[in-house]
Amino acid sequence: xxxxxxxxxxxxxxxxxxxxxDDCPHQESEDAPEAWIEVDPAYSDALEGLEVGAEIxxxxxxxxxxxxxxxxxxxxNPENPMRGVFGTxxxxxxNPIGLHRTRVMSLDPPYRLRxxxxxxxxxxxxxxxxxxxxxxx
Amino acid sequence: xxxxxxxxxxxxxxxxxxxxxDDCPHQESEDAPEAWIEVDPAYSDALEGLEVGAEIxxxxxxxxxxxxxxxxxxxxNPENPMRGVFGTxxxxxxNPIGLHRTRVMSLDPPYRLRxxxxxxxxxxxxxxxxxxxxxxx
Numbered sequence: 468x469x470x471x472x473x474x475x476x477x478x479x480x481x482x483x484x485x486x487x488x489d490d491c492p493h494q495e496s497e498d499a500p501e502a503w504i505e506v507d508p509a510y511s512d513a514l515e516g517l518e519v520g521a522e523i524x525x526x527x528x529x530x531x532x533x534x535x536x537x538x539x540x541x542x543x544n545p546e547n548p549m550r551g552v553f554g555t556x557x558x559x560x561x562n563p564i565g566l567h568r569t570r571v572m573s574l575d576p577p578y579r580l581r582x583x584x585x586x587x588x589x590x591x592x593x594x595x596x597x598x599x600x601x602x603x604x
Numbered sequence: 605x606x607x608x609x610x611x612x613x614x615x616x617x618x619x620x621x622x623x624x625x626d627d628c629p630h631q632e633s634e635d636a637p638e639a640w641i642e643v644d645p646a647y648s649d650a651l652e653g654l655e656v657g658a659e660i661x662x663x664x665x666x667x668x669x670x671x672x673x674x675x676x677x678x679x680x681n682p683e684n685p686m687r688g689v690f691g692t693x694x695x696x697x698x699n700p701i702g703l704h705r706t707r708v709m710s711l712d713p714p715y716r717l718r719x720x721x722x723x724x725x726x727x728x729x730x731x732x733x734x735x736x737x738x739x740x741x
Contacts, residue, residue, distance in 0.1 A: 516687030
């Protein structure tokens, strides 16, 4: 087992007008605002070749989540029957990795990018960025 | 900072006929084989309500990856120009989280599910399961 197994490294941070978890949409949509992703300069080489207009998946660490939650009322509505969190996008889950599909609107090299939409609260840590593939559709 | 910040918990494991990293497809497709996901019994409540036929995203920890890699030749082909790993699906990246879109083919309650396709090597740790949303398309 390598020493840092299962230990995520923060590669960037979200800068957003969403200052509070209650401001975040339950499910991301075109209604979510734009945001900036500030990538740690140590990882800026990993952005090379990323272009304006690209559809990307931003993986975040939902630092405000409750990791002990295994079942929820979907969308936080008590009228929805409880179900397991692996069948929902609840941020409360054993590993609170957020998955945000968004688009690169502009680049401020070497390590800032503006994206829209993004429904994560300001200062949410970023752990990965991946391109959207046709197989994701 | 909570003590286990950024520390992933293994919630399950992949069981697959793909025994070697060289057997894995560069990009997942319908050609990838079926696989079983064995969820740790401690997390089986989180599967409640998941149904056969559901499209899911399986997040894995690509334990064989090189985390120091920031740029690669896409698809491992030296003829492809180098680019940053955040613009590729290379398993070699700072946080080697695999993202696999697949479908639940059968359930063996309380904690095993058969899925297809899945292009991850046998014994790859699983860290999350999420439903596919219409916004992912």
